[in-house]
Every structure is written in structure tokens, then in C-alpha cells.
Amino acid sequence: MGKNKPIGIFDSGLGGLTVAAQVIERLPKEDFIYLGDTARVPYGTRSKEVVERFARQDTLFLLKRKVKCIVVACNTVSALALREVKNVSNVPVFDAITPVAKSLSSSKTLKIGVIGTRGTIGSNAYKIAIKKANPNIHVFELACPLLVPAIEEGEISGNLIKILIGNYLAPLKKKKINALVLGCTHYPIIKKEIRAFLGPNVTLIDPAQEIAKTLSIFLSESYSVPKRAKVKRSYFVTDLTERFIKVAEMFLGQKIKSSLKKVDIESL
Amino acid sequence: MGKNKPIGIFDSGLGGLTVAAQVIERLPKEDFIYLGDTARVPYGTRSKEVVERFARQDTLFLLKRKVKCIVVACNTVSALALREVKNVSNVPVFDAITPVAKSLSSSKTLKIGVIGTRGTIGSNAYKIAIKKANPNIHVFELACPLLVPAIEEGEISGNLIKILIGNYLAPLKKKKINALVLGCTHYPIIKKEIRAFLGPNVTLIDPAQEIAKTLSIFLSESYSVPKRAKVKRSYFVTDLTERFIKVAEMFLGQKIKSSLKKVDIESL
Numbered sequence: 001m002g003k004n005k006p007i008g009i010f011d012s013g014l015g016g017l018t019v020a021a022q023v024i025e026r027l028p029k030e031d032f033i034y035l036g037d038t039a040r041v042p043y044g045t046r047s048k049e050v051v052e053r054f055a056r057q058d059t060l061f062l063l064k065r066k067v068k069c070i071v072v073a074c075n076t077v078s079a080l081a082l083r084e085v086k087n088v089s090n091v092p093v094f095d096a097i098t099p100v101a102k103s104l105s106s107s108k109t110l111k112i113g114v115i116g117t118r119g120t121i122g123s124n125a126y127k128i129a130i131k132k133a134n135p136n137i138h139v140f141e142l143a144c145p146l147l148v149p150a151i152e153e154g155e156i157s158g159n160l161i162k163i164l165i166g167n168y169l170a171p172l173k174k175k176k177i178n179a180l181v182l183g184c185t186h187y188p189i190i191k192k193e194i195r196a197f198l199g200p201n202v203t204l205i206d207p208a209q210e211i212a213k214t215l216s217i218f219l220s221e222s223y224s225v226p227k228r229a230k231v232k233r234s235y236f237v238t239d240l241t242e243r244f245i246k247v248a249e250m251f252l253g254q255k256i257k258s259s260l261k262k263v264d265i266e267s268l
Numbered sequence: 269m270g271k272n273k274p275i276g277i278f279d280s281g282l283g284g285l286t287v288a289a290q291v292i293e294r295l296p297k298e299d300f301i302y303l304g305d306t307a308r309v310p311y312g313t314r315s316k317e318v319v320e321r322f323a324r325q326d327t328l329f330l331l332k333r334k335v336k337c338i339v340v341a342c343n344t345v346s347a348l349a350l351r352e353v354k355n356v357s358n359v360p361v362f363d364a365i366t367p368v369a370k371s372l373s374s375s376k377t378l379k380i381g382v383i384g385t386r387g388t389i390g391s392n393a394y395k396i397a398i399k400k401a402n403p404n405i406h407v408f409e410l411a412c413p414l415l416v417p418a419i420e421e422g423e424i425s426g427n428l429i430k431i432l433i434g435n436y437l438a439p440l441k442k443k444k445i446n447a448l449v450l451g452c453t454h455y456p457i458i459k460k461e462i463r464a465f466l467g468p469n470v471t472l473i474d475p476a477q478e479i480a481k482t483l484s485i486f487l488s489e490s491y492s493v494p495k496r497a498k499v500k501r502s503y504f505v506t507d508l509t510e511r512f513i514k515v516a517e518m519f520l521g522q523k524i525k526s527s528l529k530k531v532d533i534e535s536l
Contacts, residue, residue, distance in 0.1 A: 238318075
């Protein structure tokens with residue numbers, strides 16, 4: 001039965017665990033399989049062609065494990081390679097951008113900032129999707145390439161992250177945006193610092209929450225809630241170091257009980 | 269004839285072009301083939317096993333193109349996967365660490381700092397090689413993981429790089445080191461800022477210069493200087509974006525005349 005199959009979630013690395021955390025919160029009875037391509041992370045600096053190739057391999061890995069749907073946790077893949085993932089997949093695919101755009105369709109918010117990797121921002125995927133959902137919104141996109149490595153190094157509250165946020169977000173603050181889309185899985189980790197810089201009047205939109213909400217609606221419409229004594233959550237990575245475990249737990253917000261398993265997907 | 273074959277140089281990405289620049293300066297008559305694995309850069313955060321696999325593919329790519337020797341420009345590969353490269357290779361292999369250690373063998377310098385990626389520093393390869401060459405030297409190793417992404421983003425002279433350098437190097441300054449090994453191809457780009465922080469009494473050791481010197485001695489002992497009207501330097505990358513060309517020219521210190529060619533090496 002489809003309902004008992006696991007959800008498949010993939011990301012360029014470990015940042016997508018912020019999405020996994022939302023899935024755990026909203027859908028605690030669902031099994032899932034998470035894949036983080038830690039051997040080739042980050043995707044955000046790479047070309048569309050390479051991101052497409054990597055995303056195809058990520059998708060094929062999950063499909064081989066008989067997932068009932070695929071969640072593209074990675075914003076860069078959502079922006080550059082969603083068509084590729086859908087072409088390969090024979091199960092429903094959920095991305096990061098569509099639910100954010102949908103959530104803004106009847107919004108009166110007029111000025112929205114979007115921050116992300118070079119790949120995400122260069123594609124204008126958020127801007128295109130949001131404008132399509134709601135032409136009244138002005139969208140200001142901005143690449144913040146150093147936030148990901150800083151967060152991965154655990155620089156999430158000190159002086160350095162404050163300087164980076166200040167430097168990057170000053171132009172958006174000047175434009176008096178009403179809301180900011182945190183268009184990379186890593187950014188929710190520094191939400192507090194972003195909030196401190198932008199002030200209380202700017203709404204922070206976390207795609208992970210929108211993804212989990214959309215997924216939850218889809219599953220409740222398609223299947224009944226799985227009944228099982230024990231939920232099985234599997235975590236796969238393409239490279240594993242001791243440091244990755246620490247970083248993974250930072251993103252997941254809890255201990256990873258079942259261990260991270262290492263797999264090779266480059267030949268898929 | 270061997271002497272007319274090109275030199276092979278590879279790196280995890282574009283930083284190795286600082287080594288190519290030294291080869292151009294010292295050996296202007298030599299052809300070379302450069303490979304930067306830009307689809308999977310950086311290597312410095314990855315496990316030994318993955319770095320070995322990537323390094324093997326890099327090496328096989330160059331060997332297929334009939335190089336007369338291989339220069340491992342990447343410090344992380346030199347530290348984690350040199351044996352792998354030598355196992356695969358049927359031509360002489362030159363790494364970044366051996367010539368630095370050799371250059372210090374009769375040094376009276378007592379306290380040396382080494383900075384590099386997590387991979388390079390975690391391996392202790394520099395410390396082991398330097399202590400073997402000269403047991404009197406005290407070696408202080410330090411990983412500086414955010415310097416590479418900052419330099420790749422062009423942050424080479426502003427406030428941010430000053431803060432990073434200050435934060436990272438303060439402990440080495442306190443130890444009153446006499447010399448500092450710039451154990452990553454990217455660091456020569458920020459030599460001026462490192463110098464400004466450490467002061468004029470600390471010698472900065474650039475492995476790229478030591479590699480080129482060793483290579484030059486080897487070639488002059490093994491072959492006569494190639495006589496040719498036109499030197500051919502080829503640059504291959506595994507991913508190509510417009511940005512990469514800009515970054516490449518920053519590291520090479522000149523325009524890349526022949527264009528960057530994109531190749532796929534993952535199936536090697």
C-alpha cells in the first residue's frame with residue numbers, strides 16, 4: 001500500500017534536514033528516507049547542467065527505495081532542476097518554491113525580499129513564481145553566497161554572521177521590504193540574527209514550513225495516516241565525516257538516532 | 269619525446285591556478301594541461317575516502333592526455349590522497365607538501381604555523397613531513413575553513429577578510445611564529461592581508477613557489493628545454509559558469525587566453 005511507503009527527501013547536503021525537522025513535526029507517523037549529497041555539496045555555486053545531473057542521481061536513488069513521493073528540500077534544485085526531477089520521477093514531486101508562491105497568492109504584502117544561493121537567485125525562479133501567483137508583489141532577489149559556509153562552520157550567532165547579514169541585507173532593509181523569503185535550507189538556523197537586523201515588522205517566510213504544510217495536505221487527501229508502532233527515518237549521505245554528524249544535528253535540531261549511512265550515487 | 273609532452277596539473281577547483289601561474293613564470297616554454305574539478309569543489313571539507321576517489325579520477329584524466337608528469341596543486345589531495353595518485357600514475361608525481369618540508373630541512377626557523385582546509389590540517393600531513401625533515405621545528409597547524417569561500421567570493425581586501433584573518437590567526441601570532449605556510453592554493457591571494465596582520469618579521473611560505481622550483485629542477489635534470497614557437501596551455505574544468513572565468517583569472521593573475529573547456533570525469 002502506498003500509504004506505508006516512506007516519503008523521499010533530498011538535498012545537496014545537510015541543510016535539507018531543516019525540512020526533515022518540519023516533516024517530523026507535522027507528520028510524526030510518516031517514515032522517510034533522507035538523502036544528502038555531502039560528497040558534492042554545495043550545489044548553489046554550480047551550473048544548471050551540473051545541478052540537473054546531480055539532482056537526477058539524487059532522485060533515482062530515492063526512487064530505487066520505493067518512496068511514495070519526493071520532496072526537493074534544496075532551493076537550488078527547486079530553482080534550476082525541478083523539471084529534470086519531475087521527468088525522472090513516477091511519483092509526486094514537491095519543491096520549495098511552489099508552496100511559497102502559493103502562500104503569497106492573496107497576500108497584501110507588497111514588497112518581498114528573497115535571499116538564496118547564486119544558483120537560486122540567478123535563475124529568478126522565486127521571482128517568476130511569486131509574480132505569477134500575485135502580480136501585485138514587488139520581488140527583490142539577492143544572492144548571499146557566504147551565509148551557507150558560515151552557517152556550516154557553526155558561525156550562527158557571533159560577530160561574523162552579524163557582519164555578513166548586515167552587509168548582505170542592508171539594501172533590502174533600505175527598500176523597506178515587508179517580508180523576506182529564506183530561500184535556502186540553511187537560513188532558518190540564523191533566523192534570530194536576521195530578525196534582529198530587519199526588525200519585528202518584517203515577516204520571515206521559511207519554505208521548509210510551506211513544504212511540510214503542502215505535503216501534509218497532499219498526504220491527508222491521498223492516504224489515511226499510517227498506523228505503525230515504530231516510525232522509521234533513514235538518513236543517507238554520499239560522504240561522511242565526524243563533523244557532518246555535528247552539522248546534521250544542528251540542522252535537524254535533535255540527535256540523529258539511526259545513524260547516517262554512506263552511499264555512492266555517482267554511477268546512477 | 270617526453271620533453272615535448274605537457275605537464276599535467278590538477279586541483280579541486282580553480283585555486284590551483286596560483287600554481288599554474290608559478291609554472292608559467294618559471295617554465296615559460298612548457299606546455300601544460302590544467303584540470304580543476306569545479307563540479308565537486310571544495311575537497312577540503314570531505315573525507316579521505318572521497319578525496320581519494322576524486323583525486324584518482326583527476327589523475328586518470330591527465331594520464332589519458334599523455335602528460336609527462338603530474339603536479340598535485342591541491343593541498344588537500346597532497347595531504348589525504350597522494351599515495352592514491354602515485355598508485356594510479358605511471359609518470360612522476362609532484363605534491364605541495366614535500367617541497368615545503370624539504371625547503372625547511374636546514375632551517376633555523378623554530379616556530380612554524382601551517383594554515384589550510386579542515387582536510388589538510390586534520391591529516392597532520394604538513395606537521396609530519398616538516399618534523400621528519402627537521403625535528404627542531406615546532407609546527408602549529410590551524411584549519412581556516414572560511415578563507416576559501418571568502419576568497420572565492422572576491423572578499424580579498426575588505427573588512428570581512430580582515431576579521432576572518434584576525435580571528436583565525438590570533439593564536440598563531442600569540443605563539444610568535446617565525447614563518448607561516450600558506451597551505452591552500454587560495455591563500456596567496458590574500459598574502460597582503462596576512463602580512464598586514466602578522467607583521468614584517470614572519471616569513472610567508474607559498475607552496476606554489478616550492479612546487480614550481482622542484483618541478484623546474486626535475487625537468488632541467490631530465491630533459492632539455494622544449495623548443496617550440498608556440499606554447500600550449502589547456503585549461504579543463506568539470507563545471508563552467510561565467511563566474512568561474514572571473515575567479516579563474518583572479519587566481520591565474522592574467523586573462524585565460526585559450527578558453528576553459530568543460531569535461532566530465534565522474535565515470536573515469
